Structures are given as structure tokens and as C-alpha cells.
Amino acid sequence: MVKKLEIIEWLDDTGKEIVHREPQSGSGEFRIGSQLVVRESQEAVFFRDGKAMGVLGPGRHTLTTQNIPFLTELVGMAFEGEGSPFRAEVYYVSKKTFVDMKWGTKEPIIFRDKELAMVRLRAFGQFSIKVNESLLFVNKLVGTEGRYTADAIEGFLKGVIISRLADLLGETLESIFDLARVYDEIGTLGKARLADDFEKYGIQLVDFYINAITPPEEVQKRIDERSSMGALGDMNAYMRYKTATAISDAAQNESGGGGAATGVGLGAGVGMGATMAQMMTQSLNQGQPQQGAAAAAALVVCPSCRKQVPPAKFCPECGKAMGASCPKCGAAIANGAKFCPECGQKLGGQTCSCGAEIPSGSKFCPDCGKKVE
Ligand SMILES: [Zn+2]
Ligand SMILES: [Zn+2]
Ligand SMILES: [Zn+2]
Secondary structure, three states, rough: OOOOEEEEEOOOOOOOEEEEEOOOOOOOEEEEOOOOOOOOOOEEEEEOOOOOEEEOOOOOEEEEOOOHHHHHHOOOHOOOOOOOOOEEEEEEEEEEOOEEEEOOOOEEEEEEEEOOEEEEEEEEEEEEEEEOHHHHHHHHHHHHHHHHHHHHHHHHHHHHHHHHHHHHHHHOOHHHHHHHHHHHHHHHHHHHHHHHHHOOOOOEEEEEEEEEOOHHHHHHHHHHHHHHHHHHHOOHHHHHHHHHHOOOOOOOHHHOOHHHHHHHHHHHHHHHHHHHHHHHHHHHHHHHOHHHHHHHHHOOEEOOOOOOOOOOOOOOOOOOOOEEEHHHHHHHEEOOOOOOOOOOEEOOOOOOOOOOOOOOOOEEOOOOOOOOO
């Protein structure tokens, strides 16, 4: 009787499988005398009862206890003869370098920002790995973690990356606004720590890249705005901006009711934005010390109530029309006045060919519409 010898082998068509279990499910039954083919860049690990028994390198191996001493333990002395069955699982491990594997957050990492409280961060990047020690790899990932498909192992490693990254962000970053500054540091530290983490699983981390760490869009906008202010070297401006944004946000939230409330909310927001822009301009043009003076100069005296108020068509204090303001001292001027009541500056003074008085700064006659020469 001619005995048909079994041949066990694995060829990865996809080139993407880091590990392949033989049989793919259930308990494997092998026979003494069968042949096990291990290709270049592969190793075969015999595994039973949660433990790796031994590893075979590339070649065509005939499964006998003479050739492969560790099989003795698997077979048992009584059934050592040719054709004797023995139970085991064989894990083919690919020894090639897996390049450009992608990692990314499925669920955002919750980062506790010292300025913004909780920020939900998403991150993604690439990594390359290579199995260094097949036995350790199978013992840890198959034996301890119970993962024996390439997908499951990839998923596990990505999980290690994400949790390590979350730790690192907590350690190196106080505020998301500093992210740009510590980005490289996180990348370098991340690679070093992950290399240690992966080594415990018999894996060499060949490369590790963070492509992006992205906060939610609205936080990203604030970071962009802050970094442009940071480039101008004015952190106080940012603090004022942040306050303004917070108030503006509050106004927008209040406007949810619609109708009149919407108008109020929007107005407050816009006004705050304008104030902020003014502060920014002042501090950028004139520097901090002159800021008070600049703010005072921007005020005008209301011709009705005589209070110092910001320039406006109507006085914010008494609600009366304020008219024009003096180009020299900024005092409010009643319509038609020829001289400033505060500093005596001559105002307007031009008379149109139609005889009408033309207010200072006008380009057209208010009566006939003729262009002022
Ligand atoms: Zn007034
Ligand atoms: Zn004046
Ligand atoms: Zn005219």
C-alpha cells in the first residue's frame, strides 16, 4: 500500500499576511512523515495548548522526531511511527518587512487641554514592522492575546500605537495650542516607546510616522489664528482674542431663540469682533504702553450729554445724534458748525458754487451733488 504523504505549505498571495494559521480553524491533525514546506522569509511555529513548541526555518522538512526533536513532545512515544497522527497548530510567520502599514484613530483620543478642557483628537500615520522572534511573537500574540489572523494582529498593534500616543500627548502637551512645537518630539518619543512595546511581542518597529494629529475643525481654526498671532509675538493679543471669541460664542448660543434675540446675539458678536480687531491693530502698531492713550484718543465728547463716548452716529449714553467729529481732536461737532467747540479747529469752510456749505471731508455737495474741487 502506497502511503500518500501530506504536504503542508503556505503561500501568501496577498503579501500582506503577517501570520497564517494551519489549519485556519479548529485543531490541526498532522502526521509523522508529512512534509512541511517553509519558504524564504517564512518561519513555521508549532503550537499546542497555548504554547509555542518549536520553530522551523526555510526549507522542506520531513516531520519525524529524528529530524525535529521537539515533535517528540507533540507525538508521544507510543505513536512515533510513520503515519502516526499528532495534534498541533502550525503558525507560518512572515519575516519580511511590512512597510507603510496605516494606523489611525477610530474613536478620537480625549485630550485634557489646560485651556480648552477636553479636546477630541484624531490622529493617523504609518508604520513599518518586521517579526524578529517568531517564537515570542506567536507565544505573545497567539498564546496570550488569542489573535491568530493577520487582521487581528494588525488591529492589536494599531491599538498599542493609539494608547501609547494618548499617553504621550498627556505627558508632553499641556495645551493643544503647543502641538506644532512638540510635534517632532511626540514623533521621536513615540517611535522609541513603541519600539520597546513591540519588542515585547518579538516585533521590530522599523519606522513610525505621525502624519497628522487633528483637533475638531473649530479648535483647528483657533489654533491657526493663534499661531498667526504668535508669529507676530503678541500673546496678550491672543488672550484678548480668546475672551472675545468666548463672548462671541456665548452670543451665538444665545441667539438660538431666533427673532429679536438673534439680532442681539449677532450684534454683540460683531461688535466684539470689531473691538478685538481694534485692540489688535493698536497693540501691533503702537505696542502695549500706548494702548490706554490710543483708546482715550478714540473717544469723542457727545455734544448733548458731554460724556466721553466712542465715535458713533448716536451717543451710546444719551441716544442723541452726535453728528461729525473734529478731525484734529475727535470732539463731536454739531452739524453745520464752522469751528470745533473743543480745539477751535476750522471745519469745512468750502462753499459750493450753488452757495451751499460743504461739510469737511465731503466729496460732493449735499445740496446739488456737484463734485467738490
Ligand atoms: Zn450723549
Ligand atoms: Zn477739535
Ligand atoms: Zn452745491
